[in-house]
Amino acid sequence: MPKEFTVVTHEASKAGAKKRILIPNVCDAHRIPVINTFDMMRKLKVRLG
Incomplete structure (x- = not known):
């Protein structure tokens, strides 16, 4: 089964x-x-602080 991934x-x-x-x-x-990296963090809704 193929896996989906993003670098x-x-x-x-x-x-x-x-x-x-x-x-x-x-x-x-x-x-x-x-x-x-920054687009990934936005997409995952990562919040720092």
């Missing part, structure tokens, strides 16, 4: 990046959902 990272996608392999670019190439 969480601080990195941002950058078209044409060649010096470093960026996590969002790899996820895009493999059609894996990716979200940044």
